[in-house]
Amino acid sequence: MGRAPCCDKATVKKGPWSPEEDAMLKNYIEQHGTGGNWIALPHKIGLKRCGKSCRLRWLNYLRPNIKHGDFTPEEDSIICSLYISIGSRWSIIAAQLPGRTDNDVKNYWNTKLKKRLLGRRKDRGHHHHRSQSATATAEDDLPAGDAMNDSGGEQRSLSASAMERIQLCMQLQELQNPLAMHQHHNPLLWPNKDHGNNSFNSNSSSSMNVTVAEHGLSSSLGDHHQQLNGQLESAAAMAASPSSGENSNVVTIEAELQELLYGEGSQGRGGGGGAVIVDCDVGAPQGDVDWWSYDQGKQSPVNCWDFTPETSSMFQDYTSVYDI
DNA sequence: AAGTTTATCAACCGCGTAACA
DNA sequence: ATGTTACGCGGTTGATAAACT
Structure with missing residues (x-):
């Protein structure tokens, strides 16, 4: 008995995010916020992504003021x-x-x-x-x-x-x-x-x-x-x-x-x-x-x-x- | 130039737990 | 008090790039 999946693996897209997906997620969150529910977010936007994946993408990449590389x-x-x-x-x-x-x-x-x-x-x-x-x-x-x-x-x-x-x-x-x-x-x-x-x-x-x-x-x-x-x-x-x-x-x-x-x-x-x-x-x-x-x-x-x-x-x- | 190895980093996975019904 | 749901975290994986042979 494994843990219940957080989303339907069959219908959810995995792997690297496309620029279109990034734009959809970024635009939505900037306008409406996360709504306090990551699981529901992709459905609202029309993204075929797991909520956890959206959260991770936002926090690690799309969020404002993110720095990458060149650690001081x-x-x-x-x-x-x-x-x-x-x-x-x-x-x-x-x-x-x-x-x-x-x-x-x-x-x-x-x-x-x-x-x-x-x-x-x-x-x-x-x-x-x-x-x-x-x-x-x-x-x-x-x-x-x-x-x-x-x-x-x-x-x-x-x-x-x-x-x-x-x-x-x-x-x-x-x-x-x-x-x-x-x-x-x-x-x-x-x-x-x-x-x-x-x-x-x-x-x-x-x-x-x-x-x-x-x-x-x-x-x-x-x-x-x-x-x-x-x-x-x-x-x-x-x-x-x-x-x-x-x-x-x-x-x-x-x-x-x-x-x-x-x-x-x-x-x-x-x-x-x-x-x-x-x-x-x-x-x-x-x-x-x-x-x-x-x-x-x-x-x-x-x-x-x-x-x-x-x-x-x-x-x-x-x-x-x-x-x- | 082609093949192989190594390094990098984005993304995934599952667990622990807080929040809520 | 108990069960369920979702979030956040850290470990791990896999794709790609770079370096090497």
Whole structure:
């Protein structure tokens, strides 16, 4: 029993939009608006398109003030910082880039930025000291998502997202201290492993994964969970706003991103250098929030960096791989 | 010049969830 | 409280262009 289709596939046209279709949709929406019902819209216009397809076409292409291509260094920096902070929440990231769509940002990341960041490691890999640790040997030079970790004789694959974070983390660490790769994790990007009880244990990988993922923000993990949540938030805030922290480690992350993206001696490039401010307009009732600036002890802004099952799962990936 | 591989990006798909009856 | 509908999102696919052999 699959999900009921949102439209009649037999009568709905798929594939690229013609200029005529674009004009019909654009003219109608400009004159009448969407009417709050995308499903009904194509019928009103006489378009043989699915409502979802119309919505996507409008949002990603026909909407006014849409920008395509030519991402600026400032935009690169924002995307990278936010990706490291909050992961693949493209709509939130795109919201910080006027004229950009989530689809655009996502494509840009997947096809260019990610390669620029992760690819550099490959280039540099032959010139640096490789650690004895599993961190540097198991995943090194492997494309995201392809890395397999031999943990206790069992081959496991990391989620691509966790893998990317780890690889980015490793790159940044290496830049900061090439001899400190054995530290396994970057406190800027990942929560401290020394936080209270050791609920996250590699010995209980599968069951723990389920437990954490299912409970999400529930109180099952109590203080530990809150503490962890705070640390994740803090890490996100640090990564997004290198200039906002007292920690000297934090200060360099923006410059490091610049260096990874544009090469040596390019720290001044982009001129952004400033904090990435996320106004959490995705359902956040409190309006604009300088989500990077709140203290760890304060209540976290809703919808900005929540400890979701996804983040829990990524954390579980990470902890089990590094036997924390 | 032709064939093959790789990169790019528009569009699709299905899931989670908010809104509503 | 429950079921249904539509929206929004992120992951994935496929067509096309560009680069390479």
